[in-house]
Amino acid sequence: MNHAIxxxxxxxxxxxxxxxxSQRELSARSGVPQAKISRLENGxxxxxxxxxxxxxxxxxxxxxxxxxxxxxxxxxxxxxxxRKAIAAATRKEVSKLARALQGVRTPLIPTPIIEQTLNHLxxxxxxxLAADQLEAIQRFNDVLKHKPLEVDAATxxxxxxxxxxxxxxxxxxxxxxLARKPAYSLEEEDDDNA
Numbered sequence: 663m664n665h666a667i668x669x670x671x672x673x674x675x676x677x678x679x680x681x682x683x684s685q686r687e688l689s690a691r692s693g694v695p696q697a698k699i700s701r702l703e704n705g706x707x708x709x710x711x712x713x714x715x716x717x718x719x720x721x722x723x724x725x726x727x728x729x730x731x732x733x734x735x736x737x738x739x740x741x742x743x744x745r746k747a748i749a750a751a752t753r754k755e756v757s758k759l760a761r762a763l764q765g766v767r768t769p770l771i772p773t774p775i776i777e778q779t780l781n782h783l784x785x786x787x788x789x790x791l792a793a794d795q796l797e798a799i800q801r802f803n804d805v806l807k808h809k810p811l812e813v814d815a816a817t818x819x820x821x822x823x824x825x826x827x828x829x830x831x832x833x834x835x836x837x838x839x840l841a842r843k844p845a846y847s848l849e850e851e852d853d854d855n856a
Contacts, residue, residue, distance in 0.1 A: 667709060674714075675703050677721040692720035748790055755799045756787040762806035771818050779822050782829040789832045798824050 678688055685703070689696035694713050701707045702717075709717075711725075718725050728736055760783045763776060791799070802821040805813055 671702055674717055677723055688720055692716040752791045753787050756783050759799055759803050779825050782825050786829055795828045
């Protein structure tokens with residue numbers, strides 16, 4: 663495998679995972695055989711340019727050559743887009759959980775505890791979540807999805823404590839230090855010219 667393109671293959675796999683598309687479905691969309699997609703993702707073969715373009719387009723991505731000096735700016739834009747997508751996913755999951763939790767009324771969980779959890783969710787939706795935090799919220803959504811009134815008190819308490827932990831992590835983690843230099847500069851010299 664060509665290690666210079668590992669990040670491209672990883673990006674394709676991540677995009678496929680994010681869209682929840684199977685290799686077979688990606689094959690149907692792109693015209694690239696499923697066996698070839700599997701070998702590409704496992705590093706068994708190098709990707710051909712025509713296959714790369716077909717796979718990228720099927721995943722709503724594009725392949726473009728860019729000047730090396732522009733890469734920091736492009737990467738900053740990509741990171742910004744990814745953060746916005748994560749924030750939108752967070753808001754969606756938190757809103758879904760809040761709606762489901764409002765319908766849960768059980769004598770085993772006092773109403774003030776449920777109201778406090780709803781307040782935690784209102785706060786959480788304004789922060790970017792780490793993958794494990796978002797997964798914890800999704801698991802709680804899965805628990806409440808089918809029959810929220812039949813969920814036992816121990817399960818509810820476990821997930822309510824988890825929401826409190828996520829809220830506390832977000833509230834007590836200091837924000838990352840702000841960089842003193844710009845995210846990118848088009849005026850920098852190439853390393854190759856030195």
